[in-house]
Amino acid sequence: MAELKGVLKITGKLGGLSFYKMNGKIIVRNPGGFDGEKIRKDEKYVNVRNNASEFGRCSKFGAKLRRALQPFVKDLNDPVLHGRMAKMLHDLMKMDALSGKGERTVQLGLQNAESTKILGGFVWNLKDGKRCRYDYDQRTLFFDRIPAKSTKAEVTLRFIDPDEGQDSLEFVDVVFEVPLPCSAFFIPESGGFVDVHEGLLKFALIRFFDGSGLLLAGKTAVEFG
Known part of the structure; x- marks a missing residue:
């Protein structure tokens, strides 16, 4: 230069x-700059090709998952969510022990029992932290912190199929209203769990409202169960 x-x-x-x-x-x-022809064919660039292939699949899955979690993800108003999700999904992809490097997928990574720790530990609302915990096995939603002035929570249990959907992943919703204050909410047996099968991603999506019925901005919680 x-x-x-x-x-x-x-x-x-x-x-x-x-x-x-x-x-x-x-x-x-x-x-x-890079020589595109060499990158596509030269053996020296095999790792570059593998990384690019896996990054592309992570990015595609992340976009579909964000769409499947709307409008709740939009409530978070997090400009760096895309990058944070990409790292989290790449960590999930690395748990795919069935495929070679360059062929690994998020879907196969999710089949690893340890994947629930990665999804469960991800903080969706970075500005507000974790307010709730969702225990799918106990059918219970725990409220650890309730926003000031909140008198009601609208809870959407969303069961997402990671293997289905073209533009967005397919999902099933079950919706409840929970009067606040409340430390824990037990989901009744009739809560729509009959149609939920193994392999679905299980989320609790919680919006908080004040006494006038207005949504409390920035307080929406997204929890994996």
């Missing part, structure tokens, strides 16, 4: 060199 001095003030490409402005100065350098 070199700096151009003198009266010439050009940007762009000239004679195989690239000229561009940086910090008020004209910088000259040889064009760089």
